[in-house]
Amino acid sequence: MRGNPFIAGLALAVAASPVSADVYVTEEMAVIAGANGFMDAIANSDRTVLAEHMLPEAVxxxxxxxxPANPRIDIVPAAKHLENWAKRTADYVESMKYSDILISGDMAQVWGPYSFTANGTLTHCGINSMSMVRMDDGSWKVGNVSFTMVAPERCGEVGAGWIDGDDS
Structure with missing residues (x-):
């Protein structure tokens, strides 16, 4: 559920294969490949993989x-998040629909609703906003992430309609 599965799959296939003169990778495809790498790393049982998809200076x-009566904002440096992530043992899956992708030079923004499960149980949903940075090798990494967290019963409100079958 990470945006258009065809484009996402194509972006991953092209990113993993040698580029020839007849293969054209759009900037959007490259950004999607970077975002997919980050999302896939969340589900990887090797908790160190997530660090490969984020800038060390990320926040x-x-x-x-x-x-809802007591919302809060937590600001977590990537190093602290990765330290905490390494201690987690559940099986995690985060599904995101890429609603908007904006690109300007070496920066991009990926925005959309997501759902998050731990050991197959939905824990929360929300909106992800990933600031992506193009690296010298042309790949894209997460520079910063902002996301909302709402209780599972509010998933439809934030656009994560695939939870209850309303994918509008």
Whole structure:
């Protein structure tokens, strides 16, 4: 559910194969490949893989709305997040629909609703906003992430309609 599966698959296939004169990778495809790498790393049981898809200087902004009466914003440096991530043992899957992708030179923005499960149980949904940075080798990494967190019963409100079958 990470945007258009055909484009995402094509971007990954092209990124993994040698580029020839008859293969053209759009900037959007390259950004999607970077975002997919980050999302796939969340599901990887090797907790060190996530670090390969983020800048070490990245910052994560968590707009926690799990208790609507007491929302909070947590600001977590990537190094601290990766340290905490390494201690986790559950099986995680984050599914995201790439609603908007904006690109200007070496920066891009990937925006859209997501759902998050731990050991197959939906824990929360929200909106992801990933600031992507193009690296010298042409790949894209996450520079910063901001995301909202809402309780599972609010997934439809944030556009994660695939949870209850309303994928509009």
């Amino acid at each position: 994560i902004f968590v707009h926690n709305q799990m208790d």
